[in-house]
Amino acid sequence: MEANIVVMGTESVGKSMTVRLLTRRFIGEYGDISIYSQSSIVDGREVTLNIWDSPYSEDFSVETSPLHKKVQWADGFVLVYSICDRASFNAISRLVQRIKSTKDCLSEDRVPIAIVGNKRDLHHRRTVLSEEGRMLAINANCLFYEASAAENYHSVCSVFNGLVDRMKDAKLTTKKPLRFKGIVKSMSAVFARRRTDSL
């Protein structure tokens, strides 16, 4: 089984640290997007996650925008904010709304999304309550976690394991595994350009 996951959130919330901690395997860059992959055995089956650590943008304006196409490519979403940064939290509900309206192949309630309040170790600087994150997730039918990419590997693993479960429920993880060339090919199809020179 293979699934595509996009990690989103405003600047400096810990997206890259989260992805690197989980995967420890950087497999390449495509334009301004960094791709990681991680394979693990879940319930006796190999699950490969292609995880894109994407820079922040809210430009979903036209169907040809890179973000719009990225949303179409993804099977699941990890939306990260920092518990010390209210603006990063405010951006999450806008992202959820945009993803759900863009992901037109699924009914809104079936889009697998995990909302993550990161930097839990900085609780003395907290400006977003856990309850606020939880309520946002409940109202949007998303998973909710608080994590510390800096201190707790297991908190990050829980996020991705939970999302894989939800993607299984949505029956979205039935693709054939791709190698890096296959991933680039599938991205090329999405972005309608090729960069084979980077292979």
Ligand SMILES: Nc1nc2c(ncn2[C@@H]2O[C@H](COP(=O)(O)OP(=O)(O)OP(=O)(O)O)[C@@H](O)[C@H]2O)c(=O)[nH]1
């Ligand atoms: N204390 C603490 N610091 C963290 C945590 N996660 C990330 N950081 C720090 O926050 C800063 C930003 O982390 P990144 O992973 O680069 O954040 P990003 O969201 O990828 O940022 P952009 O690339 O700007 O979009 C770095 O200095 C990290 O060390 C965390 O859980 N706790």
